Amino acid sequence: MKKQKFAPFLTLSLGASLLLAACGGADTADTDSGSQPSDVTSSEEVATGDDFSVVMVTDIGGVDDKSFNQSAWEGLKEWGSENNKEEGLEGFNYIQSNDDSEFVTNINTGINNNFDVVFGIGYKLQSAMQDAATNNPDSHFAIIDDVIEGENTVSVLFADNEAAFLAGVAAAHTTKTNKIGFVGGAEGAVIDRFEAGFVEGVMSVNPDIDLKVEYVGSFGDASKAKTIANGMYSSGIDIIYQAAGDSGNGVFSEARDVVTSDSEKEIWVIGVDRDQTEEGKVELKDGSIRELTLTSTLKGVGTAAHDIANLAMKGEFPAGEVLRLSLKDGGVSLTDGLLEAEALKAVREAEEQIINGDIVVSETPEKE
Numbered sequence: 517m518k519k520q521k522f523a524p525f526l527t528l529s530l531g532a533s534l535l536l537a538a539c540g541g542a543d544t545a546d547t548d549s550g551s552q553p554s555d556v557t558s559s560e561e562v563a564t565g566d567d568f569s570v571v572m573v574t575d576i577g578g579v580d581d582k583s584f585n586q587s588a589w590e591g592l593k594e595w596g597s598e599n600n601k602e603e604g605l606e607g608f609n610y611i612q613s614n615d616d617s618e619f620v621t622n623i624n625t626g627i628n629n630n631f632d633v634v635f636g637i638g639y640k641l642q643s644a645m646q647d648a649a650t651n652n653p654d655s656h657f658a659i660i661d662d663v664i665e666g667e668n669t670v671s672v673l674f675a676d677n678e679a680a681f682l683a684g685v686a687a688a689h690t691t692k693t694n695k696i697g698f699v700g701g702a703e704g705a706v707i708d709r710f711e712a713g714f715v716e717g718v719m720s721v722n723p724d725i726d727l728k729v730e731y732v733g734s735f736g737d738a739s740k741a742k743t744i745a746n747g748m749y750s751s752g753i754d755i756i757y758q759a760a761g762d763s764g765n766g767v768f769s770e771a772r773d774v775v776t777s778d779s780e781k782e783i784w785v786i787g788v789d790r791d792q793t794e795e796g797k798v799e800l801k802d803g804s805i806r807e808l809t810l811t812s813t814l815k816g817v818g819t820a821a822h823d824i825a826n827l828a829m830k831g832e833f834p835a836g837e838v839l840r841l842s843l844k845d846g847g848v849s850l851t852d853g854l855l856e857a858e859a860l861k862a863v864r865e866a867e868e869q870i871i872n873g874d875i876v877v878s879e880t881p882e883k884e
Contacts, residue, residue, distance in 0.1 A: 568829045569601070571609045571631040572821065573622045575638030576736035577762030578612050583789045584735075584761050584817060588637045588660065590790075591818025595825045605629060608825075614736075619644040627655050633828045635821055636660070638735075639706050645669075656833050658824050660817055661706050667835045672820045675842035676706065677713030677877045678870050679813035680759070682850040683786050684717020685866045686811050687755045688725055689859035692782060695726045697748040699767055701735040701760035705879075710759035710788070710813075712878040720875075721862070728753065729881075732763045741766030749774050749783055755810060757786035764788060765795065771808045772798040779806070787812030791851050811853030816841060844871045 572588055579589040592608045601607030609631070611622040619641050626634040627648060634655065636645040639662035646664045649657045656668050663671040687696050698714050700707040711729060718727055728748060732741045741763040748756055749770065756771070758764035764787075771785050779800050787795065787809050796809030820841070827833060841847020850867070852860060869875040 567606050569605065569607055569609070569631045570595075570633045570635065570825045570828070571611060571626040571629070572635035572637055573611050573619065573626060573641060574613050575640055575761065576613060576615070576734065578614075579610050581735075581762035581765070582792060582795055583764060584815075585637055587790045587815065587817040588635065588821045589818075591821040592635075592825065594818065595822045599826075599829070613641075616640060620647070623648045627652050632656060633658055633825060633833070635824075636664075637817070638662075639704060640702070656828060658821070660820060663838055665836070669836065670824060670834045671838045672824075673838065673840045674815050674817075674847050675709070675840070675877075676759075676813070676815065676848060677709040677716075677879050678843045679815065679848035679850055680710045680713030680757070681717035681720075681870065681875070681877045682863050682866055683757050683811065683813050684714040684719075685721055685863050686717075686850065686853075686855055686859050687714075687757060687784075687786060688718045688721035689862050690784065690810060690855065691725065691755050693752045693754045694722070694724065695728075695751065695753040697745075697753040697756040698727065698729045699741055699744055699748075699756055699758040699760055699764070700729070700731045701763050702733060703731050707731075707759055708880050710757075712881045714757050714759075715881060716877055717866070720866070732760050732766075735761030735763055737763050738766035738769065742770045745770035746774075749781075754782060755784045755786065757788070759788045759813075768792070768795040768808070771796065775806055775808060776800065784808055784810035786810050787851075789813070789815045789817065793851075793853070807854060809853060811855055812851045814849045814851060816847050820847075843867060 572592060574585045577585050579585050589610055596608040611625055613619055613622055623644050634657050636659040642662040645657055645659045649664055649666045649669045653668055658670045660672050696718055698711055700711055718725055730744050741760055745756055745767040756767055758767040768785055771783055774781050774783055775798055785796055785808055792812045793809045796807055798806050800806055
């Protein structure tokens with residue numbers, strides 16, 4: 517299985533955008549320990565002098581969600597390792613959000629502890645991040661998956677719809693029942709891109725495929741996602757693409773349960789944001805291992821966090837920039853996974869067409 521790795525694409529993207537402006541893999545440390553808001557509130561311990569530190573405020577699900585938050589945290593840990601930084605006040609840290617109501621408090625905790633850059637991981641933090649940036653002009657803020665404004669901000673958007681289109685092509689070439697499902701987390705502009713791209717990808721191959729779309733309503737409700745997946749697999753759907761953050765683990769859980777009960781079942785899950793091969797592994801009753809992750813859409817959240825931290829540390833914070841990262845510059849992609857040759861060939865052909873502009877993928881789902 518080929519795994520795709522992201523290049524430091526922000527260097528190229530920022531070089532181009534800044535020129536225009538001028539013209540006119542994770543360690544195994546226990547990240548739950550010592551990284552909660554209560555552990556980073558003492559202003560007397562803030563790093564000073566030449567020390568440079570960054571903190572990320574998570575969306576719901578935490579840094580072990582095996583998806584979006586975890587990708588960002590892995591990027592910051594890699595940055596820390598490369599720069600001999602330690603996890604904590606004087607290097608890099610995270611503050612976990614367990615509810616939307618905690619965003620403001622958590623961001624303020626990062627500001628009050630004098631972290632040089634505060635990252636907001638996810639579009640749901642947009643309002644709180646914008647208010648913080650407006651009220652704290654001497655601090656730097658970076659948001660993933662939405663846009664905030666100000667000379668002390670940088671925003672990163674991804675063409676999730678393009679990677680999702682490839683996932684749709686892969687699913688349509690793999691399904692044996694001609695029934696496919698999509699499970700989204702919370703509805704919004706970001707997951708709209710995933711849904712729109714996936715549906716268009718499936719329909720581009722076979723418009724007669726029965727495609728069902730359901731939403732969990734949360735990125736932190738794996739139990740409900742498991743129930744939705746149960747209904748889908750029971751109805752004959754054999755492939756589910758989940759774009760649901762921590763909720764998506766419920767889809768994997770259900771797939772594992774289905775196959776454990778009946779090893780003859782041929783079902784798949786398509787992962788999101790990072791390579792989710794491990795989440796799809798299940799040990800059968802005969803002791804053999806079955807893999808249920810067909811492929812995963814990749815999103816360079818960790819690379820973006822890593823590169824922004826590096827630039828800021830060098831005094832090159834990309835002030836006021838909105839970075840848009842796509843298939844063309846390696847911001848998003850799709851793993852080869854367990855795709856058969858025909859499906860993989862179709863995926864790579866579609867990828868080339870998107871990059872060349874022959875296919876333009878919608879960002880919003882078609883409303884009935």
